[in-house]
Amino acid sequence: xxxxxxxxxxxxxxxxxxxxxxxxxxxxxxxxxxxxxxxxxxxxxxxxxxxxxxxxxxxxxxxxxxxxxxxxxxxxxxxxxxxxxxxxxxxxxxxxxxxxxxxxxxxxxxxxxxxxxxxxxxxxxxxxxxxxxxxxxxxxxxxxxxxxxxxxxxxxxxxxxxxxxxxxxxxxxxxxxxxxxxxxxxxxxxxxxxxxxxxxxxxxxxxxxxxxxxxxxxxxxxxxxxxxxxxxxxxxxxxxxxxxxxxxxxxxxxxxxxxxxxxxxxxxxxxxxxxxxxxxxxxxxxxxxxxxxxxxxxxxxxxxxxxxxxxxxx
Numbered sequence: 001x002x003x004x005x006x007x008x009x010x011x012x013x014x015x016x017x018x019x020x021x022x023x024x025x026x027x028x029x030x031x032x033x034x035x036x037x038x039x040x041x042x043x044x045x046x047x048x049x050x051x052x053x054x055x056x057x058x059x060x061x062x063x064x065x066x067x068x069x070x071x072x073x074x075x076x077x078x079x080x081x082x083x084x085x086x087x088x089x090x091x092x093x094x095x096x097x098x099x100x101x102x103x104x105x106x107x108x109x110x111x112x113x114x115x116x117x118x119x120x121x122x123x124x125x126x127x128x129x130x131x132x133x134x135x136x137x138x139x140x141x142x143x144x145x146x147x148x149x150x151x152x153x154x155x156x157x158x159x160x161x162x163x164x165x166x167x168x169x170x171x172x173x174x175x176x177x178x179x180x181x182x183x184x185x186x187x188x189x190x191x192x193x194x195x196x197x198x199x200x201x202x203x204x205x206x207x208x209x210x211x212x213x214x215x216x217x218x219x220x221x222x223x224x225x226x227x228x229x230x231x232x233x234x235x236x237x238x239x240x241x242x243x244x245x246x247x248x249x250x251x252x253x254x255x256x257x258x259x260x261x262x263x264x265x266x267x268x269x270x271x272x273x274x275x276x277x278x279x280x281x282x283x284x285x286x287x288x289x290x291x292x293x294x295x296x297x298x299x300x301x302x303x304x305x306x307x308x309x310x311x312x313x314x
Contacts, residue, residue, distance in 0.1 A: 196276025
């Protein structure tokens with residue numbers, strides 16, 4: 001009997017020591033993808049959330065909005081610009097939202113624009129939802145997109161700078177008649193733009209968009225939007241220019257221009273893809289080259305964009 005009580009005492013002591021040693025770390029959860037449905041302004045909206053592997057033990061994580069182009073879908077944007085490897089590696093939350101009638105109100109005469117959909121406020125609501133429901137760092141929320149989604153990313157940089165820390169825009173610039181003249185963010189917004197010189201849908205030189213299947217509208221050229229953000233952010237007007245290695249020999253080449261020295265350390269970066277199309281570098285060739293042009297293989301746009309984003313917080 002005495003032996004029994006001695007063993008019981010030892011067991012209790014060992015158990016209590018284990019508890020006093022601090023909480024046991026929980027096992028990392030696998031990555032998780034889910035569709036969130038919400039109602040905004042009486043309209044049913046949805047967005048895909050991707051939580052990286054180990055998100056339960058990662059603390060406050062950055063968030064990237066990856067915004068599809070016109071007539072696109074969140075699933076299609078995942079195929080074109082798949083940030084999941086980056087998300088798992090560096091613990092980033094991804095949000096792939098869906099536009100009304102597969103489009104965004106970027107200031108041009110898109111369907112949501114004609115319907116009076118306020119997508120800027122919708123993104124603000126998504127920010128609230130993600131911050132309130134997940135471990136998201138509210139100072140590290142970023143927006144990137146292609147085409148219509150790129151124009152929308154620019155608009156978010158202009159009108160939601162209290163939420164968006166930096167933007168990265170591919171195959172798009174800024175609407176010229178209403179968004180550009182009224183773009184007055186309340187803080188510097190680091191901005192990165194990627195554009196192909198032979199983009200058949202969104203002209204590199206700006207002007208009127210006339211290609212079939214697009215929403216039309218008048219836009220600034222690639223270098224006009226770069227100049228605008230350089231002025232807004234107070235960056236040096238003379239860039240550091242670098243020719244990226246032509247690693248793919250695919251008929252495209254890329255020139256990088258970095259405009260540094262902006263207010264609060266902000267920066268503007270231009271990537272001009274000679275012979276590049278309406279595409280995402282090293283992304284999925286979602287339509288035939290005859291329709292959208294070449295997809296350059298000389299850089300990985302997802303990696304370049306994340307490397308840019310992670311340097312900045314709001």
